[in-house]
Amino acid sequence: MVEVRALCKSWGPRPALRDVGFAIGSGEIVGILGPNGAGKTTTMRILTGYLAATSGEVRVAGHDVLDDPDAVKRHVGYLPETPPLYPELTVGQSLRFVAELRGYDRRARVLAAGTAMERVGLGGWEDRRVGTLSKGYRQRVGIAQAILHAPPVLILDEPTSGLDPAQVGEIRALIRALAGSHTVLLSTHVLAEVEAMCPRAVVLAAGRVRADGPLDALRAATGDGGWVEAEVRGVAPRVLGEVPGVAWVEPGEADADGWIPLRMKAADPARPSIAAAVQVAGGQLRALRWCLPSLQDTFLSLTRDP
């Protein structure tokens, strides 16, 4: 649905994007993850036809953004980082204006505006001035403007930034609901956002794609993958180091009752053998956990300067 190849953008001598490439299939929800200044907004602006790339190719729903920007604009709904709203207009006026811009006739305008308001939970807010709305509701108006023409592709730039936790939850639920009928590309520097909504992430740092794939694959690709944590009593840690599949054992301080926390470099399937070895040695086992590096660790290691 969205194809980006060898995308470069520079302002003068300063490169903002360097050889960015990814492809998004129909119906996917993909998060563009990266620290501030990584090039997330620039990428999205090029995808929506707002900015032109220095070089590279972008196709949305089969249309080239440079050759046929209007076709791309018809297929894309876009919510910029600050929702583009006119505080002087009412919610209804704003949506009917966008519908008219997109070439809807009078009846279709009213219909499309009404449907969009219902979908984002703004039913009954039609006559409120946008300037008097709370941030969360403004975000809803922004999303309503973006989905009004039922675009197959939805591009959301930091859709939850600056909202309070309750509003973040509401907007996330809304985006998840929209994901059923749109291909969604959203950007964020908040890890939890990707974890909560996107099965797949494209990690962008300093204008380059650092990683692209399902979250678990990203975790596995960075650092040493996972490890096993255990708490044992009455068994020497070195005994467990001899279990097949365990590379090394790092014992911690034993507590007052004699329980020793252990960190073992081992694969997830080695856990039953570890449990069996503890039993054979006549020891006790209180915990045996498979651990993955947190997304935070993954993110930091991916976006660190090489």
Added chain:
Amino acid sequence: MSAAWAVWRKELAIYAATPLAYVLAAVTLSLAGLFFWLGVALTGEASLRVMLSDLAVAQLFIVPMLTMRSVAEERRQGTLELLLTCPVSPGAIVVGKWLAALTLCGIVLAATGVFPVVLAMYGDPDWGVIATSYLGLGCVSAAFCAAGLFASTLTDDHVAAGLLGIVMLLPLWLLAGAERVLPRAWAERLAPLGLVGHLQSFGHGILDTADLAYFAALGCGFLVLATHRLEGRRWR
């Protein structure tokens, strides 16, 4: 072109919801009243000659104030991103905004229609001259709105945009006095570019295609420049 009407309607809704347009209309109408009284009292003529030519000068300062927000505010607010990510040509956006500002000027000019009515009650004005004078003022407004709109595409600061508009138009007006400061040969060459010369014939009841072409060229030129600014933004 439906996009131009969408923008026109939206602009008028915003003008109606903000104080700027009302303040400027009030200022223009007060000045018109003052100019009307001065013109009639000083010359003793039943004509709008003084009022209309002075209003043209006032427009030079007022119209850029009216148009200063039009693109600058969209840029500042981020709504330009909304307009330009819809399948709409920058030309349609510019035309819609220009027509909206011009509509407002038209409403204010229509309100000054009370003055010729007063003249008709007490004297015998030349309706032909009044009609051409209003046409001249309309041409001035159209050209000034275009210039102000272009100024507004140059910066995202309102006040700077307003001042830029005035600064762009001021030389056109000052050319009338050019022979006093410039060498004769230069002044003669620049004279056809001056505003005042092209307005005079309207005030005398004469419609000269050269004058109409002057204002059309001025207006279209600035509209093309403004469109160009919006288009070029994609590449920066």
